[in-house]
Amino acid sequence: MTASSWLLVALPGLGALILLLAGKRAKAWGHLLGCATVTLAFVYGLILFFTADTSSTVDTKVYSWIPVGQLQVDFGLRIDALSLTFVLLITGVGMLIHYYSIGYMADDEGRYRFFAYLNLFVASMLVLVLGNSFVTLYLGWEGVGLASYLLIGWYQGRPSAATAAKKAFLMNRVGDVGLALAIFIMFKYAGSTGYAEVFKAVGDGKFSTGAITAMAILLLLGACGKSGQFPLQAWLPDAMEGPTPVSALIHAATMVTAGVYLVARSKDIFNATEDGRLIVTLVGTVTLLLGCIIGCAYDDIKKVLAYSTVSQIGYMMLAVGLGPIAYALGIMHLVAHGFFKAGLFLGAGSVMHGMNDEVDMRKFGGLRKKMPITFITFGLGYLALIGIPPLSGFFTKDAIIEAAFGQGGWRGWVMGGAALLGAGLTAFYMTRLMVMTFFGKERWKDIKSTDGRDFHPHESTAIMWVPMAVLAVGSVGAGAFFALGDRFAHWLTPSVGELEEAHHSPLSAGVISIAAIVFSVLGVVLAYLIFRRDIPVEQPQRVSFVTRAARKDLYGNALNETLVARPGTWLARALVFVDNRGVDGAVNGLAASLGGGSGRLRRLQTGFVRSYALSMLGGTFLLLAALLLVRFS
Incomplete structure (x- = not known):
């Protein structure tokens, strides 16, 4: 069966091709x-x-893709756990x-094209x-970037959508440069870009x-761009301009988990550099807190x-930055997140669908009575996300917090404490x-x-709430699956290594599980006490400095503008000046x-013979004068 694994890519890819070629006929x-x-x-x-036998890895060569001298790249697929x-998860x-x-795009004239882009996205992933x-990974990496650009900018008539698509595309290119440079290093030292050859060379x-350290950092840069991690996170919230x-x-x-996949797949590289793993954990720690803080201030x-x-x-x-003890934990949380976050987004779409595409929560309120199915499915995703037992988030997030504390020393307290605080903030927002x-x-x-009509x-x-219900069941069922010991972690062992116990946790x-639950409950209670009262429809302008900063994305856009965009603009202008004037x-x-x-010189060519004769005479006198000067000097 693994020999035909190319069908996984071919099916959605063929669907995208047919729909794009058929155009309006579809x-x-x-x-x-x-x-x-x-x-x-x-x-x-x-x-x-x-x-498939997932106790080992099966590589299948589909065809010879780039046979150029020493650079021999096959288009091949790897089947493992x-x-x-x-x-x-993707399919x-x-x-x-x-x-x-x-159902959601039923009234859109370009629905056939929308499904073509969705198929292209899935095929690229x-x-x-x-x-x-x-x-080969880089090929899919860029395909996902193209498809996301097309989908985020779907509403082309909105300047904000076009800007968001361009922003996502450009910020991802920054990360893609890092991934490309890492691949160059691999080829220089290993003479190949295949997983087996590179990992063996390491x-x-x-x-x-x-x-190895440079390669790990460059791979992380690529992961930060695709997964919206600090400092390349600013594109991801703007991507909400798409349907x-x-x-x-x-x-x-899909797309935002690609960075986690990249680090987990490259475990042999990251296992060989402690500095690289430390940087990954620091990026993850900063990002989880940054996302929580900003999430508390938005009304969209x-x-x-x-x-x-x-x-x-x-x-x-x-x-995944913690190394061998937690690669499987990162993948487990990724799977759980795939269920409950997809359900939450589809639930948000259901709310928007029933509220005339309104996204401002200050204009909502009491919708559980009007949208009971959406409320129940959304509520299950909410409970899974904040880590309430026995739903999936409880088993996966708490395990990560425990592994972070297991680093011992300052790393354990800083990373574990940040993850614990993040659990409370997640419950709050x-x-x-x-x-x-x-x-x-x-x-x-x-x-x-927003367009002047009343809300109804x-x-x-059913075509919309049935998928939401299935994802809600997944949010609950995944928790039960993870509760059955470490079966999933052991199943992943051939790919990401054995899940180890933390030995240095203070x-x-x-105690960590109880603390996580307590922090989550405190977040729930605090948010309920604050927001149960009547909420003003208009956003208050007089707020604390922290709230103002959070509304401005903790100045992430300003930071990128100052450190990257403006210097890049100045450099481009300087190069243009050098090019134009130099x-x-x-x-x-x-x-x-x-x-x-x-x-x-052309003026000397008059066409008159007397002028030419005069110039010849003058030249003769000059030549004689020069000879006499040399003779008597």
Whole structure:
């Protein structure tokens, strides 16, 4: 069966190709084809999951891709526990989002094209996680970037959507440069870009210590760009300009998890450099707190969930940065996050669908009565996210907090303490979202929507709430699965290594679990006490410095503008000046000199014989004068 694993990529890829070639002729059936191809890919992924031998790695060569001298790159696919986990997550959650999109995009004239882009996105993600070399991974990496650009900028008539798409594309290119440079280093030292060859070369000591550390940092830069980690996180909340299914697809189980996959897949590289792992953990720690703090200040329901994703990916990065003891924990939280965050985004889309596309939570309130199914499914995702037992987030997030404390010394207290604080903040901002959206006064009765119409909230159709219900069941069921000991971690062992116990934790596992629950409960209670009262429809302007900073994304955009954008603009202007006045000036000046000189010499050609005879006579006198001067000097 593994020999035909290329079908996983071919099915959604073929769907995208057919829909793009068919164009408007696919209006009536394009959405059906898009859903069918992803469904077939999911079914085939299930077959591989149950039939493939994941105790070992199977690499399949599809064809010789780049046979150029010493650079021999095959387009090959790798089937192991890690890749199959991502295959099921991408195709399974992607399939549900496809079905949800049938209802959500029902009135969009370009729905067939939307499904083509969704298929392209899924196909690119599958290339990324199935490739057996870093170059093949890079192909999927760039394909995902292209598809995300097209989907984020779907509403092309909105300047904000076009800007958000461009911002996502450009910021991801910064990370992509890091990944490309890392691949160059691999080829220099290992003579190959294949996983097997590169990891063997690392184990054989062919890489210098500096090269391994540089390679790890550059890989992390690529991961930060794709996964929205500090300092390249600013694009991710702006990506909410795309339709809600896009937000669910990008922020749940696909694009933003690619960075976590990259670090986990490159474990042999990161295991060889403690400095590289430390930087990964620090990035994850900073990012999880940054996302939590900003999420507390936004009133846009999708942006709150977006910063929640930034924070939760921070937990995953913290886990995979801890090394062999926690690679599996990062993947476990990634899987759980894929269920509950996709459900939360689809729930937010359901709320928007019933509220005339309004995203401001201050204009919601009391929607649990009007949208009971959305409320229940969203509520289960909420409980899973904040880590309430026995839902999935409790088992995965608490394990990461325990592993962070297990680092011992200052690392344990700083990283474990930050992760524990993040759990409390997560409970606070998510409870704030729940209360402002589903509880309290029905504020939407007294105001108009953004386009002047009255609000008439209603439950979404079955094609939308059924995928939400399935994801809600997954949020609960994944918790039960993770509670069955370490079976999932052991299943991942051939790909990411054995899950080890933390030996340096200053606190026991029981104490850490109780502390996490206490922090979460405190966050819930505090948010409920603050936001249960009547919420003003207009956002207060007189707020604390922390709130103002959080509303400005903790000045992340300002930081990027100051450190990258403006210096880049100044450098470009300086180079343009040098090019115009220096390079072009020299070339144009030489041309002007030759042209001017030839123009003046041309005046000597009069066509009169007497002029030429006079000039010859004058030349003769000059020559004689020169000879006499030399003779008598």
